[in-house]
Amino acid sequence: MIKKNNWKGWLYLAPIIILMAVFTFYPLISTFSIAFMKDYDYIKQTSAGFTFDNFAIVLGLAPTNPEAPVELQGYVTDVVRYAIPNTAIITFVTVPLSIIIALAIAVGLNSIPKFQKIFQTIFFIPYVTNSIAVGMVFAVLFDYNGIVNFLLGTMGREYAWIDLGAPTWKAMIALCIYIIWSSLPFKILIFLSGLAGIDKQYYDAAKIDSAGKFKTLMHVTVPLLSPQILYVMITSFIGAFKEYDSVVGLLGKPGTDATKNMYTVVYYIYDTISQNNVHYGSAAAVLLFVVILAFTGIQFWVSKKRVHY
Amino acid sequence: MEIRLKHLTKIFPGNPKKNIPDTHAVEDLNLTIPDGKLYALLGPSGCGKSTTLNMIAGLSEPSSGEIWFGDEDVTDLSPEKRGIGLVFQNYALYPHMTVYKNVAFPLTNLRVEEKVKDANGNDVLDEEGKPLVKKRKLTKIEIDKLVRETSKIVQIEEYLWRKPSQLSGGQQQRVAIARALVKHPRVLLLDEPLSNLDARLRLQTREEIRRIQKSTGITTIFVTHDQEEAMSISDEIVVMKLGVEQQAGIPQEVYNEPANRFVANFLGTPPINFFHGEIRGNKIYIGDAMVKEITDKTLPDQKVTVGIRPEGIVPSEKGVLPFHIDQIITQGRDIIIQGDHPLETRPCKFVVDAFTDVKVGDIHCEVKPHKCFAFSLEGNEERIA
Structure with missing residues (x-):
């Protein structure tokens, strides 16, 4: 049949x-x-x-x-020297920070009674903005004569963040800020939808049980939001491991000069295409896949006890 | 702890621009809830009973009026300072915590005051000579003791290490009560505590609530729309309609002497039967049938609504009230006869003894005078006889 x-x-x-x-x-x-x-x-x-x-x-x-x-043995060793450490820093700095910040903003947005919709829209704007365009804006902000240096009172080429002559760690700070900023909207959106699904009675119960604001957040909101937090965590770790367009957007290709090297793993993979070294790129991609798979597996395993559906 | 509500009013503002009027959820409610009693707020949905409970809990702010716990005005006190335990309609147990942690949660936030002692066990005095008092958290051992004590009262000791999702509705209900009781609140509030349970469990759980209330002696207020539930376990009830108190008192008295047609209609299953009737010469008539003689007062002749409780008739050949039986519903203990009378306001149901010899068709019945009421047609349709 x-x-x-x-x-x-x-x-x-x-x-x-x-x-x-x-x-x-x-x-x-x-x-x-x-x-x-x-x-x-x-x-x-x-x-x-x-x-x-x-x-x-x-x-x-x-x-x-x-x-x-x-x-003269080529840029391939740059993977070990730069791409892997850079990718690791980006991943383990931006993911936890952006999740915490997004959670704080989502909880804040959820608790303001007025103008909630307007603020939600404002916070969502980075999501619909082209990342290269945003990168260019950040490049202006972090220019050695840009607003950041102006606010810090350290104008001048010797205080460069991302221009030629800037050290890797400064460029990394700028890059991380940029990545966190542009990754917030999606996370806030997910958290807000999760928060909307939490029964208000839990908060009334917590209030009557005289739990303070912070305790309520840690013992009621976060556990009840744990499925969303896990989802955001896994997708952002995957995204961070694959970070590439932010480097191009902020630092321009190749993100590498005499004083700094902002190579990431995916940047390297793309680079091999132009060098007709696709077999190295493919090998790196497979390695990255294995790492991401293992990492996601570990997260699922750890979350089994911590996530409450 | 005696609770007094004075002129309690709650108005939810409407929107004048969109022509939405204000909602008067509770209107000028004056109640005294006696110490150590089980008190029921009873009424159909939208009568303001849950709003009243939320105001007592402090989750909702009254528009005007006062709430007193004993000698203390708690109107402006935040919920956590009122010393209340609240059981929510759907329990609101934290799904990620075990039963033990759920019950212990209120205790982890609690601060107890304790006199500071010196090395010899004497009170340490402050500059004014009063004993120095220090606030401190409960210790793990103290919490454990309280959790176990309370679990014993509500009989959930076996499930302490389970998650709420692994419990039945009745067990969850008991956990919720334990969580409300564990900090020894001054007042226990229950919001529709039985509405999520099946019929059998409901009967069982309401006995349970009664038992827990008796054994703890805590002043308990519970909200329900189920009159049977309210009548069966409460010491006193108040019937509300559209935010206004209709009648308060001991359940049986309210049932026996309803203040108005609404209360008479709301209490009792099957509900009371209403007929178009009149008072002539201080006697109540349904059509030509004289069903009751008024002895305690003199009333002018007028049209009235006559209410007869379902248990208020006895089929008899000499009976005054003619009745046509459509259907006989056997219940085992008794029989419900369903049928019509030309002057009824809706199809009538009467309950008669199981051994009564009745058949479908026309019969006559006698009316028990104390089960028969007359309600005015005007105003709030007060009972006049």
């Missing part, structure tokens, strides 16, 4: 299946296979056979070009 008309179901599904096959499944499988190909040339689509070396090279365990002198 069911088998008879099966083709109809497939027909209805065809548009999305074709789209996903072309733009999702094929690239996915290609990435995995290219990661194991030696000297893959994506223009000629040729390779010199199967290898595990790509992973070793990306992680700096093997030289790109064993014959050349060490300093």
Whole structure:
């Protein structure tokens, strides 16, 4: 009975299946296979056979070009030297901070009786703004003669944040502020919808039980919001691991100069395309995938006891 | 703790621009709730009973009037300072906490005052010579003791380590009561405590509430729309309608002597039967049938609504009131006869003894005078006889 008309179901599904096959499944499988190909040339689509070396090279365990002198062995070691530490800093600084700030803003927005809708709209604006455009605005703010330095009273090239001559740590601060700012709206939105679903009686009960504001937040609001917090946490960790457009938006390509290097892992992956080193990029992408998968798995495992649906 | 409500009024403002009038949820309510009694606020939905409870709890601010707990005016006191325990309609148990933590939660916020002692166990005095008092949190041991004591009263000791979602409705209800009682409040407030339970559990739980109230002796106010529930367990009830008190008193007295047609109609299942009737020569008539003689006062002749309680008739050949039976509903203990009378306001239901010999068709009945009332057609339809 069911088998008879099966083709109809497939027909209805065809548009999305074709789209996903072309733009999702094929690239996915290609990435995995290219990661194991030696000297893959994506223009000629040729390779010199199967290898595990790509992973070793990306992680700096093997030289790109064993014959050349060490300093000329290319940017691949930048992954270890810059991309991995930078990505780690971005991830472990921006994700917790942005979640805490978004939670505070959402709880605040939820408790103001007037102009709530207007403020919600204002806080949502960064979400609908192009990240490159926002990056340019931040570049102006953090210019060595920009507003930030003006407010700090430290105008001048020697106090640069993101321009040539700025140290990596200063550029990193600017980058993190930018990333946090632009990631807030989505999180606030999720938290606000979660807060709207919490029965008001819990707060009345907490009030009668003479729990203070902070205690109510920590013992009532946060636990009842834990599904949303987990969701936001997992999606933001994934997003932060893949941070790329913010670097381009704020620092411009390549985000690297004599004094600083703002390479991230995904930045490196994109960079390999122009160098016709897609096999290294694919290997890095697979590694990143494994890390994200493991990290998400750990979060789910930890959250089992802490999240209350 | 005696609770007195003085001219308590709550008005929810409307919107004059959109022509929405103000809502008078509670209007000039004056009540005295005696110490240590179980008191029911009874009325249909929208009568202001929950609003009244919220005002007593401090969750809702009265528009005017006063609330007194004993000798203390608590009108402007915030809820946590009133010393109340509140059981919410859907319990509002924290789903992420175990039963134990739920019950202990109010205690973790509690501060007790304690006299400061010196090394010899004597009171330390302050500059004015009064004993120095220090506020402190309860210790874990004290909390544990209180939680276990209270759990014993409401019989939830077995479930202390479960989450609320692992409990039945009745068990959750008891946990909610334990959470309200654990800090030894001055007043226990229950908002529709039984409405989320099934019929059997409701019967059982209301006995339970009665037992807990008796054993703790705490002044308890509970809100309900179920008259049977209110009548069966409360010491006193107040019936409300559209924010206005209709009648307050001991349940049986309110039932026996309803102040007006609304109260008479609201109390009793099946509900009272109403007929178009009149008073002639100090006698109450339904059509030509004289159903009651008024002996204690003299009333002018007038049209009235006559109410007869369902248990107020006895089928009898000599009876004065003709009645046509449509249907006989056997209940085991007794029989409900359903039918019509030409002057009824709605189909009548009467309850008669199970051994009564009745058949579908026309009968005559006698009317028990103390089950028969006359209500004025004017104003609030007060009972006049």
